[in-house]
Amino acid sequence: MTLVVARKLALMLALLGVTMMARQLGSMAGINSILASSALSLGFLMLFALMGGRIAKLFGAPMITGFIVSGLLAGPFILGVVDKASADNLRLVDDLAFGVIAFYAGGEMRLARFLPKIRGVLTVIVAIIVMTLPLVFTAVFTLLYMTDALKGGFDTALAGAMLISVIAITNSPAVVIGVLNETRAKGPVADLTLGVTVFNDVFVVMLFGLAMAFAGWLVPSSGANAAMPAWGAFYKIGVSFAIGALAGGIMIAFFKVVEFNAAIFIVGAAFVLAEISQAAGTNVMLSGITAGFIVENFSSEGERLMEGLRKSSMPVFALFFSLAGQSLALDSLPEVWVFAMAVVVTRLVGMRAAVKVGVKLSGGEAALARNAWAGFVGQAGLSLGLALMAGKQFPGWGETVKTIAVAVIVVNELIGPALMKRGLRLAGEIAPEEGTGHGR
């Protein structure tokens, strides 16, 4: 074990040495090209993340934890090998990853498997909204009001706590799909985690729309953009579904015409969807999930979709999660760590209790009630998007809300994947390794 880890660390060090030496030689020769820097970063991150992922796996953590930590190490706060400009030049991968993750989530939602479980899924979501959200809200509101961190009194503290608590009940489809894809886990915990993650997005988008409208009403002088009414959220959800349904239909038609290499087509389709969603201002996750769901349940091409996703997802995930790690705002932690810790702890307690109650109410097994909560800890894309939106909509106090939310996401992104894998392992749902691959 020690030797295996040492070998991987040696590879990482060699990689680090090569990259740093190239940068040093480049800077001595006066080379300051963004093309050179981003191409080097692309290769470095993929290999560094792969090694990090494999080390994480050796310690029982999911590979994506390794990807994230590798990105964090490579980022500006620790080793500084991958700078912001180079990482920004690789952001194309984000769009691709969102699409791939969404297709995967939708493709996993086989009706025959999920319909009998829909009651359990909805009960858990309601339990999270009814229990976790108020718990986080109470803790955050108390702290914000007592310290006047938002510098706006009762109303502002109320608005800020509301936004933070809604963001707190999101979980990360990327983390869930990443861990499920890697572990090939199958069973009640995996199904519940995936089901709740998929449907939770719909509720969170609606709740956030309501919370934003309410916050704008509570603190009208804050420069809030009133163009985010609650109905906007419903419109967004409806259009997202419509785009996804259309995309699903087109994908089925394409799969029928084109016979080989589904992986390449899926990569293209993921981009198309991400861009259309961006143009229409809709939610790519919902559209992608709908498209994947339609291909899986209304055609015979579901297996090709999933096979293509399995083949193409690893390089995309390695790059996407390492870039996510690279951009983690570690500098926000010292500023707001008290608030962040309060949210992280109350969220953990709230999630655990809510999932336990939800599963019991829907008649689920004790093992499910005990282990499923761990899948809802990870946070990433959607939470970050909502945090940024809050900061943008409410200049001033919204910025502080954003900083707290981002700090919470940093912590949850780091601990979430490992906790989820642990939950799946305790539930006995992780498939044994299919061979160990091959070396040279």
Place this chain on the structure above:
Amino acid sequence: MKLAWIVIALLAAGFIGARLAFSKDRLPWRLRDIFLTGWEYILVGAALGPAGFSVIDPAYIETLGPFLALGLGWAGLIFGIQLRWRDVARIDPATLKLAVGQSLVVWLGLLVFFYEAIRLYAPIPLPEALASASVAAAAGAISSPTAISLVAPSFGRTSARAVRTLLMVATLDLAPAVIVVGLTLCFFSVEDGGTFSFQRGMVYLSYSAVTAMAMAAFYRFLGGELLKPEEELTSALGFIALLSGLAFYLRLSPLFLTLLCGAVLANILKPGDNLYKLLYSTEKPFYVTLLIISGLLWQETGVIAWASAGIFVVARIALKTAAIDGAVRFMPKSSRLSAGAGLALSSQGALALAIGINHQLAFTGHAANLVFAVIIISTMVNEMAAPFLIRRYLGRAGK
């Protein structure tokens, strides 16, 4: 927004193209021959880019850089890993001489032509003109085996020997060209209008050799990890991108560096290594995507570009034919081809375009644009004409 539309267009067209470019069985054979190797996808890219309707802004195309570097590295590596010493040593020396000899003759002839054309077109410093001419000539010196292998099945056993030799020559003549491109970037600096320095060249050449060997050893070490297939893909892509990034950082040619590294890997990996399977399995989509990207990067469409390309095409074919005919005439016993075989080597293929892209990324300005335009036009014309010329030659050889 526009950026992703580029990728969408590229991937979709690349995918459909990969499907269609190699299965046009339903078309009448004459029409099928015109579109045999998929050159029309260059036009698709050109229509989207600045040479066409400018649907896609050149500024956005530039942001594809890191992924373009990955593609270039892939092209160099796939050729490099075929250079296993044991296999190269088994090649008939006469064929090897023929391949390298005709490639160098064509390169020299085109170098002179292109140097004059660039000097006429753009008043640029001599070293830069020489570097650009050298790269354009290298792109002209190579032949592609794709068209030959697609046409060959319609000929019987009577032409088998000619087909084998043609394929061998078309595969081997890539090496001198890529080496020339690599050496050009080593000996000519790209900044300040370009300068020639022997000392710099030797230093950069050593960088290339040391980097290629060190990185091949690194990949070999990486391969000691027991990787699953999806991890293997991640490691290969990461490795190629890293190597290309290193090349750009050290102002080396990504094509040359990956070719060198590929050649080292070919001699230290097992013949059935997964890297081979991985590169070959992604060949078609990569090929078509490269065609489209080339079209997108095409900027110069003026009369001079077309005229230069026209002369370039004629000069290239004439030089190829003369070189092979000369070999047949002066070395009749060792030559495996008959007179006129130069016509069958007219196809240029994706590597010519990769050389052009490599140059475009390293150099900027009028001369670089002209070089790229000539490469792209000549590639289209040659890909269009190659199947007919190959058929003609093989028909005669069969008799």
